[in-house]
Amino acid sequence: MNQELIELSKKTAGEKAAGYVKDGMVVGLGTGSTVKYTIKKIASRIREENLNIIAIPTSCETEKLAIKEKIPLSSLNENPGIDLAVDGADEVDKNFNLIKGGGGAHVREKIIASAAMEFVVVADFTKKVSKIGKFPVPVEVLPLAVEFVKSELIKLGGKPELRKNFTTDNGNLILDTKFLIENPLELEIKLNSIPGVVDNGIFARRKPEKVIIARGNKIEILSPD
Structure with a gap:
């Protein structure tokens, strides 16, 4: 795969999303290699257009980049009403189901997306799939429950693997789990019903606008309507 083409694609998609940010908005900033271009473009718009916004980051990584780019930050508790959330995806299908969490930030990302009036996903062309599931589903787990959750995931037909040398910003662990996904919404709900699971990387309840x-x-802009 041509890495230069993929990187250009990420930049193109990421920067396009920055155009949806309007003066006075509270904006949720996602995490990852595509959204970093959105963040940098928002920062340049703040400098050039005197744009007045507040941003809420979904990870420590995004927070550091936003601080470096001098974007004003707040928290969800201080600003529970988000106008727009922009985030990437590891996979997106034709029905707008997503798998997210390759960067391990999917729990906070799902909270921010759910709190947002509008949720926009940015991705390069390799992330568009006919059916999600080739990419493993990240399942964030309380450390004390790893082995129990692993056994429950196997019962559901999953093949879980502990993500090595990785702790989430929430202090938890991740089981990257391969599934044959026939019904994304049903699986998302089932996974979250396992005691010890914090959340998983399937976005079938909160789909993007x-x-x-x-x-x-x-650029191709897709919407469910």
């Missing part, structure tokens, strides 16, 4: 897919400089 827009998905921006880029291939090079070409």
Whole structure:
């Protein structure tokens, strides 16, 4: 796969999403290699257009980048009403189901997306799939429950693997779990019903209002309507 083309695609999609940010908005900032371009573009708009916004980061990584780019930050508790959340995805299907969490931030990402009036996903063309599930589903787990949750995931037909040398921003662990996914919503709910699971990377309940897919400089904007 042409890495230069993929990187250009990420930049194109990420920067396009920054155009949806309007003056006075509270904006949820996602995490990952595509959203970093959104964050940098928002920062340049703040400098050039004197845009007045408040941003809420979904991870420590995003918080550090936003501080570096001098974007004003707040928390969800201080600003529970989010106008727009922008985030990436590891997979997105034709029905707008997502798998997220390759970067391990899916729990906070799902909270921010759920609190947002509008949720926009940015992705390069390799993330668009006919059916989600090739990418493993990240399941965030309390450390004391790892072995129990692992056995429950196997009962559901999953093949869990503990993500090595990784702790989430919430102090938890991740079981990356391969599933044959026939019903994303049903699986999302089932996984979250296992005691010890904090949340998982399937986004089937909170789907995006827009998905921006880029291939090079070409943009495709998809919406459920």
